[in-house]
């Protein structure tokens with residue numbers, strides 16, 4: 418017996434996909450569809466980003482000579498996705514505060530705050546917090562994934578190991594650092610990075626892509642806060658935080674502080 422021919426909708430599971438948008442408001446309220454679709458699109462982008470980040474990290478750990486070029490190529494894709502993710506906030510900003518209020522109370526305590534994939538991305542980038550894991554039920558997909566990422570080296574760790582393999586004198590305690598700890602500035606790493614920027618074009622390019630990434634994540638956070646401010650003002654969030662005031666505290670914190678620190682030393 419031959420397999421049935423592959424079709425567009427069969428391959429992409431279009432019927433299943435289109436059955437996943439289920440508004441909670443009566444009517445339902447017109448704008449709830451946009452709200453659901455855009456969040457689902459973000460979750461798909463988060464999934465794709467994690468897929469690509471894992472590849473970049475593997476490539477930086479790889480000993481093949483051209484792996485840095487492939488890592489850069491993948492980082493370029495990540496940065497392009499990030500730009501699209503920031504731009505997509507424009508769509509949600511077409512929803513006015515009153516339009517959001519037509520269904521907001523139906524969200525109850527649901528909030529992007531509970532996105533495990535967003536936390537996975539943060540973990541991978543070195544922003545790790547154990548309470549984020551405990552929010553999910555034991556044995557759930559989200560908790561298992563977060564637990565796994567919590568113990569894994571961050572992208573910065575992979576980068577430090579890569580620099581060491583490239584012949585730079587990264588201090589052994591930094592190579593063996595606790596991958597759960599926050600990424601702190603290091604004057605030793607800064608001296609290495611200044612050297613890279615002055616004499617090593619290939620790796621300086623890689624550093625610039627990491628700065629793009631850091632700036633891109635901060636840009637998303639900034640745009641999200643502004644969207645929150647214009648949509649709900651100073652009201653608390655559905656996730657139970659102070660809302661925009663909480664989110665404002667998360668902006669402007671660099672992921673890779675050494676890469677910013679050296680700008681004034683060049």
Ligand code: HEM
Pocket residue numbers: 455456459460509517527528529530531532535641644645648649653654655656657658659660661663664667
């Ligand atoms: C009208 C649109 C939106 C509003 C009013 C809004 C509001 C908020 C608020 C107030 C918070 C703080 C946590 C809380 O208490 O709920 C938050 C967090 C968050 N939101 Fe949104 N949000 C919106 C759209 C989105 C979209 C489209 C995404 C995409 C996935 C998103 C992702 C997140 C994430 C990841 C957090 C956690 C940020 C962190 O802890 O650093 N939000 N949001």
